[in-house]
Amino acid sequence: MTVVDVFERTSGPYEDALTRYRASADRLALEPGVRSVLQHPRREMSVAVPLVRDDGRVEMLTGHRVQHNLARGPGKGGIRYSPLVDLNEIRALAMWMTWKCALLDIPYGGAKGGVTVDPSTCSADELERVTRNFVSGIGPIIGPDTDIPAPDVGTDERTMAWIMDAFSTTAGRAVPGVVTGKPLALGGSQGRVSATAHGVAHVADLALKHVGMNHGGVTVAVHGFGNVGAWTATLLHQAGHRVVAVADRFGAVWNGNGLDVPDLRRHVAETGSVFGYGKADPLPTADAVLGLEVDLLVPASVERIIHEGNVRQVRANVIVEGANGPITATAGDMLDDAGVLVVPDILANAGGVVVSYFEWVQAQQGLWWSADEVRSRLDARMTDVWRQVVERASADGTGLRAAAMDRAVARVAEACVARGLGH
Numbered sequence: 001m002t003v004v005d006v007f008e009r010t011s012g013p014y015e016d017a018l019t020r021y022r023a024s025a026d027r028l029a030l031e032p033g034v035r036s037v038l039q040h041p042r043r044e045m046s047v048a049v050p051l052v053r054d055d056g057r058v059e060m061l062t063g064h065r066v067q068h069n070l071a072r073g074p075g076k077g078g079i080r081y082s083p084l085v086d087l088n089e090i091r092a093l094a095m096w097m098t099w100k101c102a103l104l105d106i107p108y109g110g111a112k113g114g115v116t117v118d119p120s121t122c123s124a125d126e127l128e129r130v131t132r133n134f135v136s137g138i139g140p141i142i143g144p145d146t147d148i149p150a151p152d153v154g155t156d157e158r159t160m161a162w163i164m165d166a167f168s169t170t171a172g173r174a175v176p177g178v179v180t181g182k183p184l185a186l187g188g189s190q191g192r193v194s195a196t197a198h199g200v201a202h203v204a205d206l207a208l209k210h211v212g213m214n215h216g217g218v219t220v221a222v223h224g225f226g227n228v229g230a231w232t233a234t235l236l237h238q239a240g241h242r243v244v245a246v247a248d249r250f251g252a253v254w255n256g257n258g259l260d261v262p263d264l265r266r267h268v269a270e271t272g273s274v275f276g277y278g279k280a281d282p283l284p285t286a287d288a289v290l291g292l293e294v295d296l297l298v299p300a301s302v303e304r305i306i307h308e309g310n311v312r313q314v315r316a317n318v319i320v321e322g323a324n325g326p327i328t329a330t331a332g333d334m335l336d337d338a339g340v341l342v343v344p345d346i347l348a349n350a351g352g353v354v355v356s357y358f359e360w361v362q363a364q365q366g367l368w369w370s371a372d373e374v375r376s377r378l379d380a381r382m383t384d385v386w387r388q389v390v391e392r393a394s395a396d397g398t399g400l401r402a403a404a405m406d407r408a409v410a411r412v413a414e415a416c417v418a419r420g421l422g423h
């Protein structure tokens with residue numbers, strides 16, 4: 001089997017990522033050489049990761065780090081801990097990072113990593129050992145000038161602190177720049193924890209205004225109630241919108257008068273799930289939130305939540321993709337045909353990587369910005385890019401996703417060609 005054959009063996013999210021990339025390459029009429037370069041991950045590493053249980057038992061896990069494209073700068077992208085992680089998923093997520101960084105015009109390439117582990121079944125000590133073992137495996141290909149991880153599903157600033165410590169221990173000196181999304185005590189940025197959600201809420205506001213729905217009391221459903229989903233729900237609630245339903249892996253809850261989001265978050269902190277929240281009604285399944293008649297739907301969990309099988313049930317006017325790849329390529333086309341405004345992931349959830357970039361900028365300057373300063377710079381960047389995408393969509397007669405992809409892919413292609421097809 002040739003290398004190309006291996007890469008062509010696609011699955012789920014990677015198939016979506018490749019489909020969307022190829023559509024963009026066609027619209028841009030990319031030359032075959034650069035077209036082929038951008039289709040293939042530059043570097044991949046899979047490592048065996050021992051999980052040493054607290055009682056001494058050892059389970060072998062698999063971890064991956066994929067660098068899709070490094071033409072515009074070091075690789076950048078989160079690390080995911082989930083039982084569903086596989087290499088093709090990480091390839092898709094790395095490719096999306098390339099386009100996201102290019103669209104937002106931040107000087108990074110695209111990368112992503114993950115370990116096939118269910119963090120909810122691990123103690124903190126077990127997770128720390130997994131993290132250190134993963135870092136010792138991928139250590140040779142990450143670093144402040146080569147590839148800089150950050151949080152994603154199942155990881156957080158505590159995980160980033162362990163990564164920084166494990167990498168620094170090997171280097172024999174503190175290397176805070178090896179990760180972003182660090183705690184403030186290690187040189188993290190104000191506002192990174194909620195940055196992705198700030199970006200989602202800001203873009204949602206712009207999108208609602210774009211379709212003339214800038215009145216107060218917009219109704220909202222959120223699928224996924226982790227970092228991105230819970231913060232997005234909080235910020236939309238604070239902005240006066242009515243968050244009527246949210247879901248996590250265990251179920252969904254609904255209150256037509258609007259959920260008291262801070263109170264719901266207290267319930268989740270105590271019980272681990274939205275399920276069983278007393279001041280709302282349970283919905284039959286988590287995915288039931290996708291079919292509610294709401295103004296705004298924010299899928300903020302994982303990939304391929306909206307697919308060919310359920311897309312016809314979607315009744316929202318506006319969808320803002322908090323998650324990466326939450327809508328399959330085919331379902332996305334169907335939503336476009338139905339006139340639903342979809343703000344694509346590479347724009348909608350870019351707030352996280354933008355503030356990761358700000359973390360790096362602040363560290364370089366040795367000058368730390370206030371939370372307000374981070375927030376206003378983030379809003380300005382998101383607004384600018386939103387306008388560019390809307391203008392391009394209108395000029396090209398395409399949807400927002402095509403416009404965002406074309407702008408990003410063209411930028412990366414230009415960098416690759418300028419480097420003699422280096423990536």
Ligand SMILES: NC(=O)C1=CN([C@@H]2O[C@H](COP(=O)(O)OP(=O)(O)OC[C@H]3O[C@@H](n4cnc5c(N)ncnc54)[C@H](OP(=O)(O)O)[C@@H]3O)[C@@H](O)[C@H]2O)C=CC1
Pocket residue numbers: 151152153154155196223224225226227228229247248249250272273286300301302303322323324325349350352353
């Ligand atoms: N963290 C970040 O800065 C960024 C994250 N993203 C993307 O946002 C998405 C969410 O990430 P993040 O919030 O960090 O991850 P978290 O791990 O913090 O939260 C994920 C949430 O999704 C829920 N979930 C997972 N699978 C399902 C499912 N099948 N049905 C319903 N709910 C589900 C989880 O439920 P439960 O709690 O029950 O497990 C949890 O509430 C991902 O696509 C990620 O790549 C994008 C940009 C940056």
Ligand SMILES: O=C(O)CCC(=O)C(=O)O
Pocket residue numbers: 076077078079100148149150151152180181324349350352353354356
């Ligand atoms: O903050 C970062 O560097 C990456 C965030 C991320 O993984 C994402 O945007 O999907």
